[in-house]
Each structure stands twice: as C-alpha cells, then as structure tokens.
Amino acid sequence: MEGKLFLIRSLGGMACITMLSACVSSRIEENRQTVTGIEEGEALVILGRASYNELETEESFTNCMAKAMSRGDSPLALVTEKEFKDKLYPWFEPRTAPTSADDLTDLFARPGVAEQVSNTKVRYLAWIDGNTVTIDKGGSFSCTLSSFGGGCFGMSYWEEDASYQASIWDLKNLSTAGEISADANGTSYLAGLVVPIPIMARPGSAACKALAKQLKEFLIESPVES
Amino acid sequence: MLLSLLAALSVSLIAGCGTSVAVKGTLPTPVVRQIPLHVGVLYTSEFKEFLHTERVRERGTYKIDIGQQNYSFFQRLFEAMFVESREVSAPPLSSKDSKGLAGIIVPKITKYGFLSPHISGLKFYSASIQYHMTIYDMDGVPLAEWDVVGYGKTPSSSFGEGEALGEATMLAIRDGGARIAMETVEQPGVRKWLSSNGIGIESRAD
Numbered sequence: 136m137e138g139k140l141f142l143i144r145s146l147g148g149m150a151c152i153t154m155l156s157a158c159v160s161s162r163i164e165e166n167r168q169t170v171t172g173i174e175e176g177e178a179l180v181i182l183g184r185a186s187y188n189e190l191e192t193e194e195s196f197t198n199c200m201a202k203a204m205s206r207g208d209s210p211l212a213l214v215t216e217k218e219f220k221d222k223l224y225p226w227f228e229p230r231t232a233p234t235s236a237d238d239l240t241d242l243f244a245r246p247g248v249a250e251q252v253s254n255t256k257v258r259y260l261a262w263i264d265g266n267t268v269t270i271d272k273g274g275s276f277s278c279t280l281s282s283f284g285g286g287c288f289g290m291s292y293w294e295e296d297a298s299y300q301a302s303i304w305d306l307k308n309l310s311t312a313g314e315i316s317a318d319a320n321g322t323s324y325l326a327g328l329v330v331p332i333p334i335m336a337r338p339g340s341a342a343c344k345a346l347a348k349q350l351k352e353f354l355i356e357s358p359v360e361s
Numbered sequence: 362m363l364l365s366l367l368a369a370l371s372v373s374l375i376a377g378c379g380t381s382v383a384v385k386g387t388l389p390t391p392v393v394r395q396i397p398l399h400v401g402v403l404y405t406s407e408f409k410e411f412l413h414t415e416r417v418r419e420r421g422t423y424k425i426d427i428g429q430q431n432y433s434f435f436q437r438l439f440e441a442m443f444v445e446s447r448e449v450s451a452p453p454l455s456s457k458d459s460k461g462l463a464g465i466i467v468p469k470i471t472k473y474g475f476l477s478p479h480i481s482g483l484k485f486y487s488a489s490i491q492y493h494m495t496i497y498d499m500d501g502v503p504l505a506e507w508d509v510v511g512y513g514k515t516p517s518s519s520f521g522e523g524e525a526l527g528e529a530t531m532l533a534i535r536d537g538g539a540r541i542a543m544e545t546v547e548q549p550g551v552r553k554w555l556s557s558n559g560i561g562i563e564s565r566a567d
Contacts, residue, residue, distance in 0.1 A: 194516070224389040225539030230512075247392040 157336035159321035161345050165353060167313040169305065173354050177258035178212040179204065180219045184264040185229035192263050196299065196343055200263060203347035209355055214255050222251050236304045236311040243309060258307055259354060263346075265299030267339040276327055287327030294322040297338035301350055315353060317346035379421035382526045384430045388535055391441045391542040398463040398558055400496075401449030402439050404432055405469070413473045420479060425526065427473060427490070430534060435468055438538050442545065452501035459499040463558050469493045471508070475526055478517045486522075487514040488529040490537055494545075496554060505550025511537025 173179070181200050183192035197216060205213045220227045226242060227233075233242055243249045274291035297319045303312040321336025411428040439446035449458060452465050472491035478484060495506040513532025515525050545551055555561070 221389040223392060224535075225391050225393070225542045228536060228539045230536060231539055231543060245392075246394045251392055 157321055157323055157334045159319050159336050159338050159341040161317065161319035161338070161341045163345050163349050164316045165313065165349060166315075167353065169308070169310060169312050171259075171303075171305070171312050171354050171356075173211065173258055176212075176256060178214045178256045179259045179261060179354065180214045180216065180255070180257045181261045181263060182216055182219070182227065182232075184262055185232075190266050190268070192265055192299070193267070193339075196265075196267075196339060197263055199340065199343040200261075200347045200350070203344055204351055209351065211351060211354065212256070214257050219255055219257060222255055223248065236302075236309065239304065239306070239309040252306055258305070259312065260304045260306055261350060262302045262304070263299060264302070265297070265342075267295055267297040267342075269293050270296045271322075274325075276325055276331075278327065278331065286329040287331045288329075289327045290324060292322055292324045294320070295336065295338050296320050297342040299342050299346055301346055303350070303353065313353060315346060315349050317342040317349070319345065380423045380523050380526070382423065382425040382523050382530065384425065384427055384527045384530045384534070386430075386528075386531045388430075388434045388437070388531070388538065390437050391538070393442060393542045395441070396443050396546070396555065397560060398443055398555075399445040399447075399461045400439065400443050401454070401459070401462045401465040402435070402446050403449055403451055403465055403467045404435070405451075405467070408432065408469060411470050411473075413475075415475075417477075417480065420477075423475070423526070425473070425475070425530060427470070427530060427534070430531065431468075431470065434534055434538055438542060439466065442542060452497050452499060454499050462499065464504060464554060465497045465499070467495045467497065469495070473530075475529065477522065477526070485514045485516050486525040486529045487512065488526065488533040489513075490530070490533045492537055492541070494541065496551065504554045505548055507548045507550070509537050509540045509544070511535070511540065 181197050181204070183194060183197040185191050201213050201215070204211050225231055226245070226248060233239060243252070272291070272293035274289065276287065276289040276291040278287040279285055298316075299318075300314060300316040302314050304310070305312045319338035319342040321338040321341070323336045324334040326332045326334065409428050409432045411426075411431065413425040413427060414422060415425075416422045436446075436448075445461075446466075447462075449462070449465055454462075454465070469492065470490060471493045473489070475486065475488040476483070477486050481487075490511045492509045492511070493506065494509060496504045498504055511533040513529045513534075513536055515528040515532065517525060546555065
C-alpha cells in the first residue's frame with residue numbers, strides 16, 4: 136500500500152513538473168575561423184557588450200554563462216568580468232572597448248596592456264551580445280479578494296525570444312577565433328483556476344546553457360587543421 | 362487638537378521623505394602611458410565635498426554625496442597619469458611650492474544629473490557627470506581646458522533605489538575617469554603644454 140502511494144505521488148510530481156515547464160525551441164550556429172585549444176594555466180573571460188539603451192546584454196546572462204563554463208565536464212578556468220576590466224582599465228569600458236579583433240594589435244602595443252593581460256592568464260575573450268525580449272503577449276487574467284474568499288481566473292501568455300551571439304577573440308594570436316550564436320524561443324502561460332498556476336518557458340536560460348556548451352566545445356576541440 | 366497634531370505629523374513625515382545616496386566602492390588604477398612630468402593638483406573644497414541635492418515631485422529630495430569618491434579616485438588617476446602629482450593650493454604659487462612642477466591641474470564638477478525609472482519610464486537608473494578640466498601655469502594663467510562627460514547606468518532590478526543610483530554614479534565617475542586617462546593627451550592645449558616641456562605624445566589616431 137505504501138509502495139503504491141509512493142508511486143502515485145511520484146507520478147503526480149512528475150506530471151506537475153511537466154505541466155509547469157513549457158517548451159523552448161533553440162538553435163545554435165557556429166562559425167570557426169581558426170584552430171583553438173586551451174592549455175592548462177590559460178583562462179577565458181566572458182564580457183557582456185554594454186550599450187546605453189535598454190537592450191543590452193543582461194548581467195544575469197553572462198553570469199549564467201560563466202557558471203556553466205566553469206562547471207560540469209572539462210571545466211574551464213575563468214577570470215571574472217570585473218577583475219579583467221579593473222586590471223585593463225580604461226581599455227575595456229563600455230565606450231572604450233575595442234569593437235573588433237583588428238583593434239587588438241594597437242591596444243596591445245600600449246604600455247602595460249600586454250603585461251596586464253598576461254598577468255590575468257586570459258587566452259580567450261568571449262564578447263556576448265544579445266538580449267531576451269517579449270515578442271508577443273495576450274490573454275486575460277485577474278485575481279479577486281473579498282470577505283467570502285478569493286481566487287484567480289483566466290489565462291494569459293507571453294512569448295519570449297532570446298538571441299545571443301558570442302564573438303571569441305584569441306588574445307595570444309590577436310585574432311578572431313570564431314562566432315557562435317544561440318536563439319531560443321518559448322511561450323509562458325499563467326492560468327488561474329482559483330490558484331494561479333504559472334507554466335514557465337525560460338528561453339534565456341536555454342540559450343545560456345546551449346551557448347555555454349557550444350563555447351566550451353569550441354575552445355577545447357580543434358577540428359580545423361592549420 | 363488631535364486632528365491638528367495628526368496633520369502636523371503627516372506634514373513632517375511627507376517633508377522627511379527622501380533618498381540619501383552614498384557613492385561607495387573602489388575604482389581601479391588606469392593602465393596608461395605615464396606622462397614624464399611633475400604636476401600640482403588643486404582639489405577645491407567644492408570638488409571634495411560635492412553634494413547633489415534635487416527635489417523630485419512625488420519622490421522627495423535626493424541627496425547624492427559624490428565628493429569623497431571623486432577626490433580619492435582623482436588622486437589615484439593623476440598618480441597613474443604623471444610621474445608625480447601633489448596637492449597644491451590655488452595659483453599663483455610661491456617658487457618654493459611650485460618647485461619642480463610643470464603645471465597645476467584643476468578638476469571641477471560642472472554638472473551632475475540622474476534619471477530613475479520613475480522619471481524616464483525606462484528599466485534602469487542612469488547618472489551623468491560633467492567635469493571641466495583646466496591646466497594652469499604657476500602664475501594661474503590657463504594653458505588648456507576641456508570638458509569630459511562620464512555616464513553610468515544600472516538595471517532597476519539589481520538594487521534598491523539608493524544603491525542603484527550610487528552604483529550608476531560610481532560607473533559615471535569611472536567612465537569620466539577613463540575619458541580623462543585616455544583623452545588628456547589628445548587635447549590641443551595639452552599637446553602644446555607637453556611640447557613646451559619637451560614631450561611629444563602620439564595621439565590615438567596616429
């Protein structure tokens with residue numbers, strides 16, 4: 136009897152989990168320009184492209200990428216964005232950072248810059264550019280509360296699109312190593328059946344995990360022969 | 362009597378509403394080519410104690426204390442930019458006080474402004490700070506002057522209002538400092554001053 140109850144509870148729990156997470160579709164594209172490979176003692180830094188409008192790369196996304204890259208199989212050594220920017224101040228600030236790997240030769244010729252980069256042990260720099268936006272929303276959802284009780288009724292939805300690109304620069308060869316892009320799309324729902332039931336799609340999280348996995352493979356593996 | 366007391370209490374509570382912002386944190390030392398000159402720097406009390414006060418309708422009074430952060434950051438900035446920088450009084454300087462100095466730099470905050478999501482309708486706090494930089498000779502004759510604007514922004518979701526405005530202001534000081542570190546030698550007056558001291562500096566465009 137106890138075993139049956141446990142089975143029913145487990146099945147119920149699994150059904151709830153399935154119901155509460157909505158589908159996300161994602162796509163990854165990679166463009167490799169050089170042979171890569173990261174040796175022991177070499178590190179990666181992930182920098183979010185900043186802008187002065189509302190649509191800039193979220194800090195939470197670059198933090199998610201950094202966490203995913205430094206864990207799991209073959210974790211990579213990472214230098215934090217703050218540490219790298221502080222050590223290279225003022226050359227990687229929002230308005231002063233190089234916009235292309237072609238600018239690296241000039242930058243590294245400046246006094247102290249190459250030495251500081253060498254001190255951080257950063258071999259690869261990944262610029263993350265993109266954001267997650269709501270592209271559609273609708274439905275009707277309301278909650279009421281009275282002296283007789285309360286409840287929520289209706290259904291609302293919102294569709295989000297997460298689109299990010301990583302440009303990978305090789306700071307040893309002062310060149311672009313390649314680009315990886317990740318797109319994820321999903322619709323979240325909020326249903327009201329007395330209690331509100333959120334069914335969440337997390338395209339930002341899906342794009343982060345997909346991009347981090349691909350970036351790790353990109354840096355570790357070297358499928359192109361020089 | 363009771364109503365009057367309540368009214369007085371309400372008025373004093375409303376008048377007491379406001380946000381005090383302390384600009385906290387550390388700013389890095391710039392990695393730049395050091396200019397081989399000894400300079401004096403005049404930090405006026407207005408600069409060291411700069412406090413921005415602004416009353417925003419329905420939000421109360423904002424008091425943003427920028428002075429101390431600016432003062433300590435500019436000290437490190439000029440120490441990194443020049444072989445020596447030492448604090449001096451207002452020119453003209455006596456021959457004893459000006460010994461070895463090639464000029465006197467006077468940084469001044471001319472404008473400070475901020476935007477909150479309540480005002481802008483955007484999802485971030487932003488701050489901008491404008492500096493007016495002047496280099497004088499020992500007699501107080503201006504040799505070069507230029508303006509620098511620093512800008513910073515921080516998402517509204519990250520912090521409370523005071524902390525978010527403090528962070529945006531800190532980033533504005535950092536951005537302004539980056540422009541000063543990189544662009545001082547680009548100023549025509551500064552190039553002339555450096556040249557008169559036998560120093561030729563390549564511009565970034567060269």
